[in-house]
Amino acid sequence: MLSKTQVKYIQSLGHKKCRDEEDLFLAEGPKIVKELLSSKNITIRQIYAVNSWIRNNPAVSVGVSEITEQELERISQLKTPNQVIAIVEKIKWKDEPDYKEKVSLVLDSIQDPGNFGTIIRLADWFGIKQIICSPNCADVYNPKVVQSSMGSITRVQIEYTDLLHFLMKNKEIKIYAAKLEGISITKIGKLKEGFIVIGNESKGISPEISNLPSVSITIPSNGEAESLNAAVATGIILSHISHSTL
C-alpha cells in the first residue's frame, strides 16, 4: 500500500526539476527494468511492482514493494502501465569521454523525446559510445526518452554542453554536418573519427554551429518528400559511415 506522500514523490520524478534535485529518474516496464538490473553502472533505489512481476523475478537484490494495478496506474508516466516501476540513480560515468579515434554524435536541439530515445538506441546499435547534446535537447531522463531508448541509455554516455564552445575546444576532430545539400553519405566511406552533427528537424543545424569549418553530408533523394525525420536521418547516416564498402 502506497502512502499519498509516496505517490506524490514518485509522480514528481516525472518532472525534470525534481529529477535534477533528487538525482533520480524513473524506468518502467519489465524489459527496461531487467536491463537496468543487469547493468554494472546502474543503482536502483527502489522497485514498485505488481504481484505477477514479483513472482517472475524472485532473485532481485533491490528493495521491491508490491503494489496493486490501481496504484501502478497512479504512479505510472505511461499510457499503458506495465507491471513495474523503478526509481533509479542518474548514471555516473567513470571515464571522461575521449573523442579521438571515435565517432561521436552531436545533437543540436533535438527536442522530441521519442526521436531522442530512438537516436540513443541507434547509437547503441552502431557502436557509438557518446552523444553530446545542446542544453535545449530533450532530457535523457524524461520517461519517454528512457522508454524509447529501450535500455540503451546505460551504454551510451550522454552529456549536455554548449556546442559551440565544445566543438571549438575539440577542433582537431573533424565535423560532419547533416544538411539538405552536401557530399552524399554513400561517398564518405567508413569513418574512424569525427563529430556527426544532427540538427533540429524543422530548423536544422543552428547558424553558429553551421558556420564552423565542417564537411556537409547529405542523404540523396530520388523522390519528392521534403525532409526526413531526424531519427531516421541519423540511422541512415550512421549505417553508411559504420559499414560502408567504399
Add this chain to the structure above:
Amino acid sequence: MLSKTQVKYIQSLGHKKCRDEEDLFLAEGPKIVKELLSSKNITIRQIYAVNSWIRNNPAVSVGVSEITEQELERISQLKTPNQVIAIVEKIKWKDEPDYKEKVSLVLDSIQDPGNFGTIIRLADWFGIKQIICSPNCADVYNPKVVQSSMGSITRVQIEYTDLLHFLMKNKEIKIYAAKLEGISITKIGKLKEGFIVIGNESKGISPEISNLPSVSITIPSNGEAESLNAAVATGIILSHISHSTL
C-alpha cells in the same frame, strides 16, 4: 458557426468504419492541406479554417467555412489543432500498379500509425512508388498516418491485400526479407526490382511469409541494442538499395 450535426460528422471521420462508409478522410494543418490542394489526384470536399488561414489563402477554389479556434478544437484529431481541417475524398489511383523493374515495399503488420506514416514519407524520399500492406497494417487514412506522412500519401500508392496470395501471384519478382540475420544490406548493391518485406517490430515477419523463397537481408550491428525501430530500419535499407556504390 458549425451545427452539432456537422461537428459529429467531422468527428466521426476519425474512425475507420466511418471513413470507409463515406470514402472520405481528414487532413489537418496548413502544410498538408497546401500539399493536397496542389495534388492532381486529390479532391477536397470541404475546408474548415480559422480566419488567419483564410486570409493567407485567398485563392482557394474549394468550399471554405470559417470557424473559431474553439470549434477547431472540437473537430480536430490533433493534440495541438493547427488552423485548418480538410475533408478529402480517398485517393483514386488511375493506374494498376506494375511491380516489374521497380522496387516496392511490402509491410507485414506495421500497426503503429506514426511508424507507418514515417515509412510512407521514406518511400517518397527514396522514389518508391508503391507499398503493399497486410490487412492488419494501420489505416493509411488514420489522422496520425496522414499527419506523419507529411503529404507523401498523395505520391505513394498504398494497397491492402493478403500478402501470401499477393507474393505467390507475383513470384517472378524476388523477395528481400528484412531479418535479424542475413546478407548485410551493404552487400546488396543498387536494386532495380524487388519486394522489400518489413515485418512487425516485435514479432518480425509472419511465418507464412518468412517461408516463401526469399533473400534475407540485415542491418549489421556494432553495438548492443537488441533491435531497431521498424521505420528507422526501413530508412536504412532503402538508403542502401537506392544509392549503393557497389
